[in-house]
Amino acid sequence: MSTFDHGALIQGINEGLAPFRKAQPEAMAGFGQLARAAMGDGALSARHKELMALAIGITQHCSGCIGFHVKALHKLGCTRAELEEMLAVCVYMGGGPALMYAAETIKAWESLSPVPPAAAP
Numbered sequence: 001m002s003t004f005d006h007g008a009l010i011q012g013i014n015e016g017l018a019p020f021r022k023a024q025p026e027a028m029a030g031f032g033q034l035a036r037a038a039m040g041d042g043a044l045s046a047r048h049k050e051l052m053a054l055a056i057g058i059t060q061h062c063s064g065c066i067g068f069h070v071k072a073l074h075k076l077g078c079t080r081a082e083l084e085e086m087l088a089v090c091v092y093m094g095g096g097p098a099l100m101y102a103a104e105t106i107k108a109w110e111s112l113s114p115v116p117p118a119a120a121p
Contacts, residue, residue, distance in 0.1 A: 006067035006108040013064050047076040051086045058087070058101040059094040066101065070108045083109055 021028045039049050050072045057065025073083065087102040094101075 004063055004104065006112055009064060010067045010071065047078055050076055051082065055086055055090050058090045058105060059098050061097065061101060063104065066105050066108050070105065071112050074112060074114055080109065
């Protein structure tokens with residue numbers, strides 16, 4: 001199984017979108033506003049919304065979505081247990097293809113973690 005460097009993937013997407021941001025500033029500003037309005041705390045916490053966004057990214061087979069939303073979940077204090085429960089729902093709803101992206105998500109979780117996992121004894 002090939003693995004992604006999600007940090008590099010995120011950087012590459014941001015670099016690739018830079019010309020589009022310049023060419024279509026109003027559209028990109030609108031997208032940014034939509035994201036802020038949809039993802040902020042409300043009846044659902046921002047963390048729960050990020051978990052939902054990641055689940056959609058997984059079931060839609062979007063590696064970029066996995067990278068961006070895993071990074072956001074780390075910042076929001078999501079636990080690995082929360083991530084793994086969400087992955088179980090993705091596999092339940094999305095079957096084998098979601099299982100493959102669940103594996104990718106776990107790799108992204110580990111590689112994008114701000115604190116490296118403790119070394120095994």
